[in-house]
Amino acid sequence: NSVEGNICLIDELKNIFEVAIASAYPDLTDPPVVITVSGNNPKFGDYQCNSAMAIAQMLKAKNVKTNPREVANNILNKTPTSPFIERMEVAGAGYLNIYINKLMTEHILNCILRFGVKPPPVKKEKIVVDFSSPNIAKEMHVGHLRSTIIGESICRILEFLGHDVLRINHLGDWGTQFGMLIAHLQDKFPDFKTVSPPISDLQAFYKESKKRFDEDEEFKKRAYACVVELQSHQPDYIAAWKLICDVSLQEFQKIYDRLEIKIINRGESFYQDRMDVVVKELKDAGLLEEDEGRWIMWGNPDNHDGIPLTIVKSGGGYTYDTSDMATIKQRVQEEKGDRFIYVTDAGQATHFLIIEACARRAGILKDHQKVEHVGFGVVLGEDKKKFKTRSGDTIKLIELLDEGLKRALDKLIEKGRDKVLTPEQLKRAQEAVAYGCIKYADLSHNRINDYVFSFDKMLDDKGNTAVYLLYALTRIRSIARTAQISEEQLAAEIKKSGFKFGHDAEWKLGKVLIRFPEIILKVSADLYIHSLCEYLYEISSAFTEFYDKCYCVEKDKEGKIVKIIYERLMLCEATARIMEKCLDILGIKTVSRM
Ligand code: ARG
Incomplete structure (x- = not known):
C-alpha cells in the first residue's frame, strides 16, 4: 500500500475529479474543480464535489442543453474507482456526495500510530x-x-x-530617536562607559529625553548633532548607542524566554x-x-x-x-x-x-x-477601547505575563489542583495554562480582526480555549493510564493487529483526524492560524462524542478491569498525537497532569 499517514485526502480527491471532469467535458477550458468537506450532516457525504453548477453554466453559455444534476451524473460516471472513495451519489440541485473508504482511513490512522504524525510532502523553500x-x-x-x-x-x-x-x-534600532537618547545619556551619566547606568526602565528614560527634546531648543540641536556623530560611527557615540540597545534587548529577551520564542536579532x-x-x-x-x-x-x-x-x-x-x-x-x-x-x-x-x-x-x-x-x-481591553491599564498607561508586557501566571494559579487552585499535583507539576501546569491561554486567545481569533483581551474568557475551561484543550488532552492521556496499558504494550498491539473501526462515533472521529494534512497545508498557505485552532476544537468535540458513547476500559463493580478495547485506546493515542502536534505548532506547551 503506497498511501502514507501524511496524505492530503482533499488534494487526492481534487486530482481524481480533475481527471473525471476533463474526461466528461473535454471541450471546456479550465472547468472548476470544487471539493469541499461536508458539514456535520452525514446526509451530504464526507466530501462533496460542487463543480456541476458552474460547469452547467459554462455549457449553457455554449448553448448546450443540460442541468447541474445531469452534469453531476456525467462526472460520477467518469470517476474511476479509487481506494479513497467508498461510494458516490448525486443529491439536491447537483451536488456530488462522496463517501470515503473505511479501510483507507484505517490504513492512514495505522500509519500515524506506527510512524507518528508526519507533515505532508511539499517543495522545500527558504522562507524569511x-x-x-x-x-x-x-x-x-x-x-x-x-x-x-x-x-x-x-x-x-x-x-x-x-x-x-x-x-x-x-528591531527599530537605528534612526533619529537615538540622537536625543544619546544626548540625554551623556548629560545624566557622563561616565556611562565605565559605570553601567541604571536605566533598565528605558521607557522612562525615553520619555525624559523626549520631553527635553520637545521643550529645549539647545538640547534639540545637540540631539541632531549626536545623530550625525552616530551615523559617522564616532566610537563614543557607537558605544552609547550599543549600551541603549543592549538594555532594551535584555528586556525583550525576558519576554522571549518566557514565551519560548526563537528569533535572531537583526x-x-x-x-x-x-x-x-x-x-x-x-x-x-x-x-x-x-x-x-x-x-x-x-x-x-x-x-x-x-x-x-x-x-x-x-x-x-x-x-x-x-x-x-x-x-x-x-x-x-x-x-x-x-x-x-x-x-x-x-x-x-x-x-x-x-x-x-x-x-x-x-x-x-x-x-x-x-x-x-x-x-x-x-x-482591545474588555471595554472595547484600546488596551490600557486602569490609570491609562500602556500595559507592560512583563506585568501582563505576571498577571497571567497569577490568574492561572488561581484557576488551578479553584479547581483543587493544588491538592493533587506535586509543587513541580503545579508550577508546570501554571505556566502551560498562563502562556498557553495568552497565545491561544490570540491565535484562535481571525488575526485580521481586532481582538478583546480578557483573562476571564481565555481562562474559561469551556469553549474553544487553551484551558479546555489542555484538559481534554490530559484526560485522553489518562485513559491508557487507567487501563494500566504502557506505551510499549499499546505499540505491540498496534504492530500485531493494528487499528480497526467499530462504533460509528469512532468512524466520525477518525474522519476528522485524517484531515490534519489538509489543515496544515491550508494554514501554511494562507497563514490564518485560527483555522488550526478551529480544527483542534473540532477534534476535541468529536473525541468527546466518541468517549461519551464508547468505553475504552470496562470495569466491574469493585473497579477491577475486566475488558480493554485496544482499538479504542489506539484511537485515543492517534487523537492525542495529532492534538499535541497542533498545540506544538501553536507554541503551546502540554503537560501530562494538570
Ligand atoms: N519596528 C516596526 C514597528 O514597530 C516593525 C518592523 C516590521 N518589519 C519591517 N521589515 N518593516 O512597527
Missing part, C-alpha cells in the same frame, strides 16, 4: 519570517506581542513542513551600508524622482494614485522605506529567500504592498518570489 520587531527604547507593546505570538506559530508550521525558515527580529542598523548601495542602484537605474528636495519611488510609474516610497529625505537622511528596500534586497540576494513574510499590524499593509511593487519594479524580486504581509488587528 520578519516578526516581533519592537523598537529600541520604546516599549514593546501588545501589538508586538501579537506579532511575536503569530510569527512564532507561522515559523513553527513552516518548519514542521521542512522549510528552511529564517526568523528575523527587525535590526535596521544591520542595513546601514546596504542602504547606501540600494539608493545608488535605484538612482542609477533612473527609478527615483525628485520631489520637493526628496527622492521618491513609485511602485507603478504610470499610476500615481497611491503613495510613493520616500527613499531619501530632503535633508539627505534615510527612512523606514529605505531600510525596507535594503532589507528585501538582502533577503533576496544574500539569504536567497523564496518567500518573505512580514508580521505587523494591519496598518502597515500598504507600506509592504508598495515595498513589494518597488522591489519588483527594480528587478530585485523575481516572479516566483512571494511577499506576504501578515496583518493583524488591534488589541
Whole structure:
C-alpha cells in the first residue's frame, strides 16, 4: 500500500475529479474543480464535489442543453474507482456526495500510530519570517506581542513542513530617536562607559529625553548633532548607542524566554551600508524622482494614485522605506529567500504592498518570489477601547505575563489542583495554562480582526480555549493510564493487529483526524492560524462524542478491569498525537497532569 499517514485526502480527491471532469467535458477550458468537506450532516457525504453548477453554466453559455444534476451524473460516471472513495451519489440541485473508504482511513490512522504524525510532502523553500520587531527604547507593546505570538506559530508550521525558515527580529534600532537618547545619556551619566547606568526602565528614560527634546531648543540641536556623530560611527557615540540597545534587548529577551520564542536579532542598523548601495542602484537605474528636495519611488510609474516610497529625505537622511528596500534586497540576494513574510499590524499593509511593487519594479524580486504581509488587528481591553491599564498607561508586557501566571494559579487552585499535583507539576501546569491561554486567545481569533483581551474568557475551561484543550488532552492521556496499558504494550498491539473501526462515533472521529494534512497545508498557505485552532476544537468535540458513547476500559463493580478495547485506546493515542502536534505548532506547551 503506497498511501502514507501524511496524505492530503482533499488534494487526492481534487486530482481524481480533475481527471473525471476533463474526461466528461473535454471541450471546456479550465472547468472548476470544487471539493469541499461536508458539514456535520452525514446526509451530504464526507466530501462533496460542487463543480456541476458552474460547469452547467459554462455549457449553457455554449448553448448546450443540460442541468447541474445531469452534469453531476456525467462526472460520477467518469470517476474511476479509487481506494479513497467508498461510494458516490448525486443529491439536491447537483451536488456530488462522496463517501470515503473505511479501510483507507484505517490504513492512514495505522500509519500515524506506527510512524507518528508526519507533515505532508511539499517543495522545500527558504522562507524569511520578519516578526516581533519592537523598537529600541520604546516599549514593546501588545501589538508586538501579537506579532511575536503569530510569527512564532507561522515559523513553527513552516518548519514542521521542512522549510528552511529564517526568523528575523527587525528591531527599530537605528534612526533619529537615538540622537536625543544619546544626548540625554551623556548629560545624566557622563561616565556611562565605565559605570553601567541604571536605566533598565528605558521607557522612562525615553520619555525624559523626549520631553527635553520637545521643550529645549539647545538640547534639540545637540540631539541632531549626536545623530550625525552616530551615523559617522564616532566610537563614543557607537558605544552609547550599543549600551541603549543592549538594555532594551535584555528586556525583550525576558519576554522571549518566557514565551519560548526563537528569533535572531537583526535590526535596521544591520542595513546601514546596504542602504547606501540600494539608493545608488535605484538612482542609477533612473527609478527615483525628485520631489520637493526628496527622492521618491513609485511602485507603478504610470499610476500615481497611491503613495510613493520616500527613499531619501530632503535633508539627505534615510527612512523606514529605505531600510525596507535594503532589507528585501538582502533577503533576496544574500539569504536567497523564496518567500518573505512580514508580521505587523494591519496598518502597515500598504507600506509592504508598495515595498513589494518597488522591489519588483527594480528587478530585485523575481516572479516566483512571494511577499506576504501578515496583518493583524488591534488589541482591545474588555471595554472595547484600546488596551490600557486602569490609570491609562500602556500595559507592560512583563506585568501582563505576571498577571497571567497569577490568574492561572488561581484557576488551578479553584479547581483543587493544588491538592493533587506535586509543587513541580503545579508550577508546570501554571505556566502551560498562563502562556498557553495568552497565545491561544490570540491565535484562535481571525488575526485580521481586532481582538478583546480578557483573562476571564481565555481562562474559561469551556469553549474553544487553551484551558479546555489542555484538559481534554490530559484526560485522553489518562485513559491508557487507567487501563494500566504502557506505551510499549499499546505499540505491540498496534504492530500485531493494528487499528480497526467499530462504533460509528469512532468512524466520525477518525474522519476528522485524517484531515490534519489538509489543515496544515491550508494554514501554511494562507497563514490564518485560527483555522488550526478551529480544527483542534473540532477534534476535541468529536473525541468527546466518541468517549461519551464508547468505553475504552470496562470495569466491574469493585473497579477491577475486566475488558480493554485496544482499538479504542489506539484511537485515543492517534487523537492525542495529532492534538499535541497542533498545540506544538501553536507554541503551546502540554503537560501530562494538570
Ligand atoms: N519596528 C516596526 C514597528 O514597530 C516593525 C518592523 C516590521 N518589519 C519591517 N521589515 N518593516 O512597527
